[in-house]
Amino acid sequence: MSDRLLELRGIRRSFGDHHVLRGVDLDVDAHEVVALIGASGSGKSTLLRTVNLLEPIDDGIIRLAGDDISDPRVDADGVRARIGAVFQHYNLFPHLRVLENVTLAARLVHRMPRAEADRRGRELLASIGLDGFAGAYPDRLSGGQQQRVAIVRAILTDPQLLLLDEVTSALDPELVGEVLALVRALADGGTTILMATHEMAFAREVADRVVFLDGGVVVEEGPAAQVLADPQEPRTREFLSRLL
Amino acid sequence: MLVSALSTLVFAGLLFWAVAGSPGWARVQQMFLDPEVALASLPRILEGLLLNLQVLLFAAIGVVIVALVIATLRTLRGPVFFPLRALAAGYTDLFRGVPLLIVLFIVGYGVPGLEFFDRMPAAFWGTIAIILVYSAYVAEVFRAGIEAVHPSQRLAARALGLSHGQTMRRIVLPQAMRNVTPALMNDFVAMQKDVGLISVLGAVDAVRAAQIETAHFFNYTPYVVAGLLFVLLAWPTIRLTDWVSARMRARERAGSIV
Ligand SMILES: Nc1ncnc2c1ncn2[C@@H]1O[C@H](COP(=O)(O)OP(=O)(O)OP(=O)(O)O)[C@@H](O)[C@H]1O
Numbered sequence: 001m002s003d004r005l006l007e008l009r010g011i012r013r014s015f016g017d018h019h020v021l022r023g024v025d026l027d028v029d030a031h032e033v034v035a036l037i038g039a040s041g042s043g044k045s046t047l048l049r050t051v052n053l054l055e056p057i058d059d060g061i062i063r064l065a066g067d068d069i070s071d072p073r074v075d076a077d078g079v080r081a082r083i084g085a086v087f088q089h090y091n092l093f094p095h096l097r098v099l100e101n102v103t104l105a106a107r108l109v110h111r112m113p114r115a116e117a118d119r120r121g122r123e124l125l126a127s128i129g130l131d132g133f134a135g136a137y138p139d140r141l142s143g144g145q146q147q148r149v150a151i152v153r154a155i156l157t158d159p160q161l162l163l164l165d166e167v168t169s170a171l172d173p174e175l176v177g178e179v180l181a182l183v184r185a186l187a188d189g190g191t192t193i194l195m196a197t198h199e200m201a202f203a204r205e206v207a208d209r210v211v212f213l214d215g216g217v218v219v220e221e222g223p224a225a226q227v228l229a230d231p232q233e234p235r236t237r238e239f240l241s242r243l244l
Numbered sequence: 245m246l247v248s249a250l251s252t253l254v255f256a257g258l259l260f261w262a263v264a265g266s267p268g269w270a271r272v273q274q275m276f277l278d279p280e281v282a283l284a285s286l287p288r289i290l291e292g293l294l295l296n297l298q299v300l301l302f303a304a305i306g307v308v309i310v311a312l313v314i315a316t317l318r319t320l321r322g323p324v325f326f327p328l329r330a331l332a333a334g335y336t337d338l339f340r341g342v343p344l345l346i347v348l349f350i351v352g353y354g355v356p357g358l359e360f361f362d363r364m365p366a367a368f369w370g371t372i373a374i375i376l377v378y379s380a381y382v383a384e385v386f387r388a389g390i391e392a393v394h395p396s397q398r399l400a401a402r403a404l405g406l407s408h409g410q411t412m413r414r415i416v417l418p419q420a421m422r423n424v425t426p427a428l429m430n431d432f433v434a435m436q437k438d439v440g441l442i443s444v445l446g447a448v449d450a451v452r453a454a455q456i457e458t459a460h461f462f463n464y465t466p467y468v469v470a471g472l473l474f475v476l477l478a479w480p481t482i483r484l485t486d487w488v489s490a491r492m493r494a495r496e497r498a499g500s501i502v
């Protein structure tokens with residue numbers, strides 16, 4: 001397929017004799033939104049970290065837009081610069097102002113001139129209604145505002161792929177909506193997203209495809225509506241029924 | 245306010261009465277608190293203090309650099325770096341254990357004996373000894389500060405494509421520095437008076453000058469003068485340290501972040 005963006009083959013990762021990933025196969029096409037679901041401890045975060053090379057793998061192949069990025073000789077910083085990532089929490093740097101946070105990678109990694117980085121940063125902050133906070137430190141923002149800033153920071157340099165790891169799970173319930181709305185807007189705009197999430201309703205609404213991870217392998221995957229409404233595998237059924 | 249002022253006055257009065265009423269007071273006063281001797285010895289002691297200040301300046305700069313290197317080495321991960329980690333750990337263990345005075349003697353008398361270097365003044369070797377010892381302490385302070393930075397911060401920086409070095413310089417160290425400022429300032433206060441120990445190598449600093457003046461006048465007042473000067477030197481830093489610590493405690497109470 002010509003528009004395959006990410007390709008994981010046989011990804012294995014153990015911590016001691018704890019085999020977290022036991023051969024994961026997963027594809028993400030360009031402009032596709034894929035939701036990764038699974039019980040706590042099933043290895044969703046570990047898998048996402050292997051994609052941007054923050055977690056070494058014991059075996060397997062990772063291809064990004066055709067390039068084998070699991071090759072040890074690959075420039076890992078260069079690969080990470082092509083992938084945006086937002087984690088559960090502690091994303092923003094507390095000692096840098098909001099605008100500095102947003103433009104840091106553009107200036108340091110992508111060598112974008114400061115004026116241009118600032119202009120793009122302000123534009124993006126304005127698009128989420130936070131341009132008024134450009135000069136503030138992150139602790140002035142609510143948790144939801146911080147996560148939205150972290151997301152626009154991740155997309156400022158137009159990454160090929162956006163990884164989101166439960167970006168709402170550390171938030172108070174009333175702040176979840178604004179963050180999900182931003183993710184939805186990005187998805188609608190054609191951003192390729194691989195996200196781990198506990199929000200099944202959100203996954204059903206936004207994801208093109210849902211992937212269920214259990215026992216270190218992909219147990220079931222398919223169109224979001226189908227997997228979530230009518231799961232074929234007993235383990236998927238059991239997992240989803242426990243959520244209700 | 246009034247009560248505390250009054251109570252302080254009464255307390256000071258009582259203390260003075262007790263000391264001044266002691267049988268040996270007159271002799272002690274004459275030997276340690278002679279105003280004429282104090283005035284006469286002041287210029288030389290001040291001149292000596294200038295040397296202490298120079299040593300303090302160079303030592304402070306040296307300590308920050310060496311300590312940062314040691315602390316960074318200690319936080320390196322991975323088996324490849326084991327020798328460097330072990331070396332850095334050995335360094336901090338060694339120099340936190342040895343008394344400064346012994347390091348001063350060994351560096352001050354031993355190293356010049358190797359005749360590797362051109363003759364250097366005693367104050368130079370004193371500065372080196374102070375850097376060696378204080379770097380071990382300050383490196384531990386830095387390391388604690390580095391490790392107190394949440395691991396997710398490092399992860400977030402690396403995820404943006406920042407290199408290890410950029411992550412350290414731009415993200416980890418600035419936050420670590422902020423965490424450890426009060427502890428660093430405390431070490432600086434301690435160093436301010438320990439620079440007086442270089443006198444044992446014969447450098448004519450404030451302490452050594454006081455010693456010379458004491459012998460000259462057959463009177464101990466110069467030591468008191470030197471002591472007071474050291475207190476005066478340290479006092480602003482001490483107050484500043486308290487102020488910074490209090491402010492940081494207040495900020496910690498003010499709130500945390502997601
Ligand atoms: N660096 C590590 N060292 C040891 N064990 C680890 C490490 N990282 C992850 N693990 C283990 O791997 C397993 C999977 O962790 P992971 O965080 O990927 O799960 P998850 O699916 O993201 O869970 P959650 O839904 O709670 O976020 C867990 O049992 C965890 O303890």
Ligand SMILES: [Mg+2]
Pocket residue numbers: 044045046165166196
């Ligand atoms: Mg997780």
